[in-house]
Amino acid sequence: MAVSSANTVDLGAAMVTAPTALADWVVILPVALPILGGAILLMVRHQVRLHAWMAVVVAAATLAATTALLVRVIAEGALVMTMGRWLPPFGISFNADALGATFALTATFVTLVGALFAIRDIDATGRRYGFYPFLLLMLAGVNGSFLTGDLFNLYVWFEVFVISSFGLLVLGSEQRQIDGASKYAVLNLVATTVFLIATGALYGTLGTLNMADIANKVGAARETGPLMTIATLLLLAFGMKAAAFPLNFWLPASYHTPRIVTSALFGGLLTKVGIYALLRSMMVLFPLERVVLSDLIAWVAGATMVLGIMGALAQSDLRRIVGFVVVSGIGVMLAGLALGSPLGLAGTVLYAVHSILIMTALYLLVGLMYEAGGSYSLHDIAGLYRAHPLLAAIAFALVLAAAGLPPLSGLWPKVVLVKASLDAGMWWLAIAILVSGILTTIALARVFALAFWRDRPDAGPAAGDGAAAQLGGGYAILAGLLVPAIWIGIYPEPVLQLAQLAAAGLSDPSAYLEAVFPLGPGS
Amino acid sequence: MRTVIFRTSAPYLTSLMVLFSVFVLLRGHNEPGGGFIGGLIAASAFAIYGIACGVSPVRRALYFHPMALSGFGLFLAALSGFASLFFGVPFLTGLWTSPEILGVTVDLSTVLFFDIGVYFVVVGSVTSIALALEERERL
Numbered sequence: 323m324a325v326s327s328a329n330t331v332d333l334g335a336a337m338v339t340a341p342t343a344l345a346d347w348v349v350i351l352p353v354a355l356p357i358l359g360g361a362i363l364l365m366v367r368h369q370v371r372l373h374a375w376m377a378v379v380v381a382a383a384t385l386a387a388t389t390a391l392l393v394r395v396i397a398e399g400a401l402v403m404t405m406g407r408w409l410p411p412f413g414i415s416f417n418a419d420a421l422g423a424t425f426a427l428t429a430t431f432v433t434l435v436g437a438l439f440a441i442r443d444i445d446a447t448g449r450r451y452g453f454y455p456f457l458l459l460m461l462a463g464v465n466g467s468f469l470t471g472d473l474f475n476l477y478v479w480f481e482v483f484v485i486s487s488f489g490l491l492v493l494g495s496e497q498r499q500i501d502g503a504s505k506y507a508v509l510n511l512v513a514t515t516v517f518l519i520a521t522g523a524l525y526g527t528l529g530t531l532n533m534a535d536i537a538n539k540v541g542a543a544r545e546t547g548p549l550m551t552i553a554t555l556l557l558l559a560f561g562m563k564a565a566a567f568p569l570n571f572w573l574p575a576s577y578h579t580p581r582i583v584t585s586a587l588f589g590g591l592l593t594k595v596g597i598y599a600l601l602r603s604m605m606v607l608f609p610l611e612r613v614v615l616s617d618l619i620a621w622v623a624g625a626t627m628v629l630g631i632m633g634a635l636a637q638s639d640l641r642r643i644v645g646f647v648v649v650s651g652i653g654v655m656l657a658g659l660a661l662g663s664p665l666g667l668a669g670t671v672l673y674a675v676h677s678i679l680i681m682t683a684l685y686l687l688v689g690l691m692y693e694a695g696g697s698y699s700l701h702d703i704a705g706l707y708r709a710h711p712l713l714a715a716i717a718f719a720l721v722l723a724a725a726g727l728p729p730l731s732g733l734w735p736k737v738v739l740v741k742a743s744l745d746a747g748m749w750w751l752a753i754a755i756l757v758s759g760i761l762t763t764i765a766l767a768r769v770f771a772l773a774f775w776r777d778r779p780d781a782g783p784a785a786g787d788g789a790a791a792q793l794g795g796g797y798a799i800l801a802g803l804l805v806p807a808i809w810i811g812i813y814p815e816p817v818l819q820l821a822q823l824a825a826a827g828l829s830d831p832s833a834y835l836e837a838v839f840p841l842g843p844g845s
Numbered sequence: 846m847r848t849v850i851f852r853t854s855a856p857y858l859t860s861l862m863v864l865f866s867v868f869v870l871l872r873g874h875n876e877p878g879g880g881f882i883g884g885l886i887a888a889s890a891f892a893i894y895g896i897a898c899g900v901s902p903v904r905r906a907l908y909f910h911p912m913a914l915s916g917f918g919l920f921l922a923a924l925s926g927f928a929s930l931f932f933g934v935p936f937l938t939g940l941w942t943s944p945e946i947l948g949v950t951v952d953l954s955t956v957l958f959f960d961i962g963v964y965f966v967v968v969g970s971v972t973s974i975a976l977a978l979e980e981r982e983r984l
Binding site for chain 2: 338341342343344346347350354357358360361362363364365366367368403404405406407413452455
């Protein structure tokens, strides 16, 4: 009820009394804008002509908000807004630090690119099914996961983007898609259930779900609480989400079924949310438990990166190949988590940014190759170099990027991670990273040689100038994704510094904790 | 299911249930009730109407597509959080005002609008699932 002035209740004990500056709203806008946009699109769901440009406008506004957020976080450190004025840990905090803001910015950028690509990829039927509302709600879920400071709220955002992604997966209701979606759905539901069980156990142990509060209280409960169990359960749940070996089989089995732009966004974004959640929970919430688990994580990382890319070597469907490349990249990111050193974590953050950009670009490239060559199968597709030299150039750049060769963005995170592994004396992890790089080169060079260099068996270019003109828009969008990748490759310093800032926030989360509890633990 | 008795009573039952759902929604702040349960009651009202008289009369009666109602609810709920933008308080803070309307003090709040948003989200999504299932039955 309304608090009347006659009540002499000390509001300062329960509520945030300092006024919230208008500029602090950048913490919530990356989530609130896509939700508002998605709701409006749902209301006008039959005016499919409006959908595309409205979604692009909303995604662009969200991009502006995440950019402003990152700029502020770099300048001032972690930024906190606690919903409904209730003091943390009772109010749900949104807690943006360099890690979350970097991921949110990259994710929003890629979603904007996806929304633009969908203009040519998703027809009126797909739009009527609700492609764009799902896209925006997925963006809200992904950004919410990156920015929330509450473990249960993280679970809710996981649900938001998983449910939106179900919608995107079955767009069109083909039998093949239902098949892929059911595998994806079952595995994701198992993972979120494990996550929920771990959250419940954690709440039972510590009586709090605010991440900063957990980090403050976890030390006192180490003797009595089942913290090792909870940390392992979280590792299992987020590892499944991130598609880490041996729980990676759902990804190549489902990501090749939806529209190509959907695959692109899934491959770029969703697994990285799992990586982010692993980084946050292992480094900030359970730092000591992570040390115990680090050998396990390192083995999982090595197996994921090498076995993942071996899957790509065995495939002939282009989309499945990219799916396995995504899995292999997850292993590389886990290597940094296994090391736990600031340098290793910086490598992981840098690789995640690179991977969000490049995996999306690879899927979009496969989509354009399908348009140009008429098939997703390596057995049928050929002669693209002659017919579409520009596409070949983009493909070559992407092969270099994904394999971690200069001059694109894949090189630096791997250099950093190899150095960090050698520093920690884990030479076999360094070898695994290098071997997975070589195997990625072979797997993608095979695609390039067969699809681009090999002449068509029937001779003569099948696709004429008409197809090239249609591909023009696609080229521009792919080039838009390549620009940041080339920039990171040639001039990695600013992004590397950003990654190191994010990693420093993970290794020493005291600034993150202070942002939520300015008066220290227990205040 | 389509007996004369059911078909005759269903419209009355539906209108009563919708009225009751609004009552449950509005009293929900301090007593049992609220947007979620109110929305479920309203959705079951539409489902009953659909079972008795067919799906297309329900769609005609609703006028808006259920998913559009759902979108409106989400929009309203999100917008109610933005009201705190103008008062220097964090997102989703409950803001209250008690104007006198026709000599009665009415407590209005952003919480109420959030709850109405939840009501529409639940009505829209559950009704659209129910109607889709009822349509499928007759195929």
